[in-house]
């Protein structure tokens with residue numbers, strides 16, 4: 158039912174008004190169907206309606222949005238909401254529209270026509286819109302600021318709400334430099350109350366936010382951070398036969414519920430999504446490496462419950478029952494925020510964190526090398542790195558400690574509570590003996606690994622860096638989208654961290670060389686261990702199951718369909734192309750093991766999502782003449798003459814074997830000119846480093862660093878597997 162707003166007062170603007178509690182409750186019931194305000198909601202609403210600035214600290218799912226949505230309905234005019242994520246804005250706006258509340262958002266994802274319509278309404282003198290959601294990046298533009306100033310001059314701006322305000326603070330876990338520029342709002346739009354909202358309870362964040370936004374004697378409201386409806390649990394990857402399989406079982410055991418799985422990196426997201434799909438779970442990956450169309454389609458499918466599970470590196474807005482962290486988060490704040498996506502409707506929900514020693518070491522490595530700000534002095538860098546490590550240690554304690562998980566979370570936010578508060582709603586309180594036994598086993602396993610020196614932490618990494626300070630994913634270095642505007646609103650923390658680590662000016666050149674050497678050694682060890690393991694272990698865990706291949710085909714099919722929509726070219730036979738592309742991946746890397754195969758699949762899917770129409774038709778078009786070649790520009794990696802291409806000799810061997818074994822290989826491939834239309838090449842770490850060096854100094858490519866050497870290394874590896 159479309160409900161009209163219930164304007165209680167006809168005047169608007171910064172005038173102070175007294176709107177009674179009863180009238181506000183009436184608005185809450187009428188528009189949202191909630192019987193009463195929760196926690197500190199009413200205090201916040203009354204404060205801003207009276208013209209006072211307010212800093213509101215409420216847990217995730219506490220109902221912060223209501224603190225600016227009710228004021229938007231209480232008087233005519235506009236409430237401006239600054240929000241960091243396009244997906245969250247879209248989600249909130251569509252929910253409000255469903256309730257008949259006029260709300261809009263402005264972002265790079267909209268068409269010019271849609272944007273113009275919103276601007277027309279804003280300039281009409283009597284705007285219909287009540288809530289306008291924008292990104293901090295838009296506020297920073299002079300064009301938008303002058304529009305806002307006009308609206309303000311007409312007395313139509315009632316309130317500025319800064320959602321997820323911790324993004325302003327360098328102490329907040331989601332720091333976004335553009336949020337800093339919001340201080341200009343105060344100077345340009347005087348007398349408009351500002352409401353800052355966050356679920357981050359670090360005292361430094363609060364101080365930083367209040368100072369940065371120049372809040373004037375704000376009312377500071379704080380609520381308890383306890384989320385009684387969330388059951389907290391840690392699972393130990395090192396004690397599980399197959400963590401992927403365990404996630405599948407967990408999701409299946411929870412029934413057909415919505416879930417988010419957070420991963421550290423995009424490659425991990427893609428790989429896990431393939432595994433889950435192959436196990437029959439409807440699932441999609443969501444990360445900043447996908448183009449905006451693909452992301453909206455994932456979001457749409459999820460909102461309409463076509464997809465049950467989303468595997469993401471970034472925040473994803475929707476109420477869910479289960480939140481898994483497949484890699485340990487870097488801080489308790491981040492973990493609390495993300496796990497808090499579960500049960501925002503107050504119904505029983507679960508948070509499951511998969512803790513692995515490799516992940517721990519990898520994150521420690523990243524944090525030790527993270528650069529906070531390129532202008533910071535080295536002592537600041539050291540402090541920042543120490544702070545990150547301290548924050549991370551809290552997470553490690555959460556996983557390795559034998560105390561109540563809930564108590565640990567709350568105490569990390571300075572809330573002292575008795576363990577009895579948990580009421581057996583964490584694994585430690587519910588199964589204390591079991592958790593103790595797991596922790597003992599974990600200690601034994603860790604000690605064993607330390608003794609035998611087995612570690613593959615660098616190889617499980619999806620990220621690496623080169624001598625120039627460029628950063629990319631391990632296997633897919635050239636297929637990442639460059640910083641488009643949509644990406645501004647999303648960050649891939651781990652990748653950023655590693656990027657920062659790589660570009661740190663403070664780390665001496667020698668130090669960087671040491672790290673690169675260390676990583677190369679780690680890589681060599683990995684391959685040596687791998688071939689040794691293979692000899693010892695007859696049953697090759699790395700073998701690619703048919704179900705995995707089917708899931709891969711399905712994934713490529715979806716990716717081609719999406720791209721085909723853009724191209725709308727009937728010459729592309731979607732089914733044949735998917736089979737053929739998968740076949741090509743399998744032929745190249747099927748014998749090299751799962752990781753290679755999955756990386757190639759991920760790389761191919763990404764190429765599909767970023768390729769232009771001509772490239773797609775050249776590669777996939779079934780009516781394309783045989784002699785049309787796949788231009789090197791199709792895959793940026795191919796266009797780089799310094800990047801070694803896949804070794805032909807070993808390829809041939811694999812191709813021949815795979816070809817004869819593969820019954821589903823189509824007799825006529827839609828991939829024309831296959832000799833020239835190769836898939837994005839997979840680079841080994843050394844090759845990647847070498848190509849970076851070569852790029853920076855093509856004149857002095859050393860013998861050791863030459864692409865030829867990399868090629869030989871890859872061949873050697875292929876043979877050893």
Ligand SMILES: Nc1ncnc2c1ncn2[C@@H]1O[C@H](COP(=O)(O)OP(=O)(O)OP(=O)(O)O)[C@@H](O)[C@H]1O
Nearest residue numbers: 191193194195216217218219220221222223356501
């Ligand atoms: N007074 C209320 N009574 C009942 N439910 C409420 C009330 N206020 C808000 N809610 C519901 O609580 C849920 C969470 O609200 P909201 O999204 O505003 O939380 P939040 O504090 O902004 O969380 P986050 O930190 O995740 O953004 C929503 O489903 C909302 O409808």
Ligand SMILES: [Mg+2]
Nearest residue numbers: 221222320321
């Ligand atoms: Mg919110």
